[in-house]
Amino acid sequence: MSAFTPRRPLRALFVHQNFPGQYAHLAPALAQRQGVQVWGVGEKEGYAAPGVRYVAYGAPRGAGEQTHRYLRPFEAATRRGQHIANRLVQLRDKEGLNPDIIVCHPGWGDGLFLKDVFPRARTLFYWEFYYNSHGQDLGFDPAQQVSLDDAARVRTLNATQLVSLQGADWGVSPTRWQRSRYPAWARARITCLHEGVDTARCAPRAGAVFRTPEGREFRQGDPVISYVARNLEPYRGFPSFMKALALMQRERPDLHAVVVGGNEVSYGRKPEGAPDWKTKVLAEMEGQLDLSRIHFTGRVAHDALHDLFRVTRAHVYLTYPFVLSWSMLESMACGAVVVGSDTPPVAEAITHGETGLLVPFFEPERLAATVLGVLADPEGHRHLGEAARASVIARYDLARICLPRQLDLVERVAAGLDPAPDPEP
Known part of the structure; x- marks a missing residue:
């Protein structure tokens, strides 16, 4: 044009x-x-x-x-x-x-x-x-x-x-x-x-390292998954993700999860009986999670977020039928294998089995099984991350x-x- x-x-x-x-x-x-x-x-x-x-x-x-x-x-x-x-x-x-x-x-x-x-x-x-x-x-x-x-x-x-x-x-x-x-x-x-999406900035990079606030480092190949939202809340599937994470931790004692997001409410209602959704969900799931393997970072710098997308084995993105987050497209541009909710905003950007994997929003068991499948066979799913980046370049560059x-x-x-x-x- x-x-x-x-x-x-x-x-x-x-x-x-x-x-x-x-x-x-x-x-x-x-x-x-x-x-x-x-x-x-x-x-x-x-x-x-x-x-x-x-x-x-x-x-x-x-x-x-x-x-x-x-x-x-x-x-x-x-x-x-x-x-x-x-x-x-x-x-x-x-x-x-x-x-x-x-x-x-x-x-x-x-x-x-x-x-x-x-x-x-x-x-x-x-x-x-x-x-x-x-x-x-x-x-x-x-x-x-x-x-x-x-x-x-x-x-x-x-x-x-x-x-x-x-x-x-x-x-x-x-x-x-x-x-x-x-x-x-x-x-x-x-x-x-x-x-x-700035696909030159949001791109795979060999040797990437993501550092948590407490100093833990994750590199490509480590058994780590990621979840990112502006704030940890139901609209972005935080409760569903945490329920799935409890199931994943039982199957993979080596699994770590990096959870990025603040504790305010961007969309929807505030929780009843708790100051924020993170506190509420963790209280409801007390004893079901190994918190030593969950790294809550709060919000992180943009470049650090890209490093997380480069090292994660699977990036989980869940959303109500609502505004699509920039972070999902940027994770795809970085070559991450995205496991997303089968909701209209996500399904518009991801074709199941070709550029990512889609699961029902309210089925944490399916989410857990899908992510565990990616963890068990990273080479067999590598093509999803490569195709995801190619799709972002073709549609959103x-x-x-x-x-x-x-x-x-x-x-x-x-x-x-x-x-x-x-x-x-």
């Missing part, structure tokens, strides 16, 4: 609550193009990249306690959107900010009023996840009964996105399944385009596929042209 060349220098504004977020590669790459002016706006201080002028807007006020429970997320989003709009008015009037295109993740309310500040600017929004009361995360756990209250609350959660859709000229979703969650009328103006398409999309939307045809099947 040939890149579209804009008629005049481009002025772009990126807006993301946790800037740069999904724009970590796109914003700096756009800024390196001749004559292009790039601004970045986010909540926190500290971002810097060549060519990107970054402005932090600070934390806005949240919702009030007297607000209806369903409406608190929308009130918080409205306050954030208003806070950002006022800051952008200052930048417009005092510093001449006047973008041709605004690229924004609107999930927290950042995109609500951008068109009111810059009515002539074109907008390209990142549509990550549309909430539904069936067919995805809510009610996925068979033990969870979806009440009318749950369904109504989830329906109302889409208020921020629905208002933001009015101000979006075009949109992007990272996977076909995430795009499919949006209403048909919205999907007509959403391109499926992943932010990309940052330099060759995703970033050029992102740059082309930004410039076409800015010029008021229809985006190039989507090559995704």
Whole structure:
């Protein structure tokens, strides 16, 4: 696909609550193009990249306690959107900010009023996840009964996105399944385009070593498996993994597991009767686990995470039908043999028996048996890791596929042209 060349220098504004977020590669790459002016706006201080002028807007006020429970997320989003709009008015009037295109993740309310500040600017929004009361995360756990209250609350959660859709000229979703969650009328103006995987950085490397915080070292060939999530919680299958790990430890007294993730709650509910899910699960499984062979690292540096993917015998990735984690694709790019949950986001990226292995989310016995099979015959499963890397290169490679398409999309939307045809099947 040939890149579209804009008629005049481009002025772009990126807006993301946790800037740069999904724009970590796109914003700096756009800024390196001749004559292009790039601004970045986010909540926190500290971002810097060549060519990107970054402005932090600070934390806005949240919702009030007297607000209806369903409406608190929308009130918080409205306050954030208003806070950002006022800051952008200052930048417009005092510093001449006047973008041709605004690229924004609107999930927290950042995109609500951008068109009111810059009515002539074109907008390209990142549509990550549309909430539904069936067919995805809510009610996925068979033990969870979806009440009318749950369904109504989830329906109302889409208020921020629905208002933001009015101000979006075009949109992007990272996977076909995430795009499919949006209403048909919205999907007509959403391109499926992943932010990309740096397959040069995320790659196999002989001699890799992963060191735990307590100083334990693991190398390629060691009987070690891995589990990674932003936070250890049910949405990412932490309880299921720990139940499977107890079964695996009985069969393999030499097995070690590295568990990466924090103890907060990113998605879903907080546990009852415990400060976090790790504490709750370990209390429920007291006496069933050999904790000396489980290495809880908390969150680790990105490069260290890649070393873990290089040395692991099997990487376990479980998720509800929800947003697909970057970590899974990066583990594939590093050549890891992934044993994942047979849920739509994972099945879109992994073909069972070809680029990884898929198991039912709520069957720890199947998970344990599958991982033990990989451990027992690493050579017989090596082709899965090799094919996984080849698949990521073919579908999600940052330099060759995703970033050029992102740059082309930004410039076409800015010029008021229809985006190039989507090559995704």
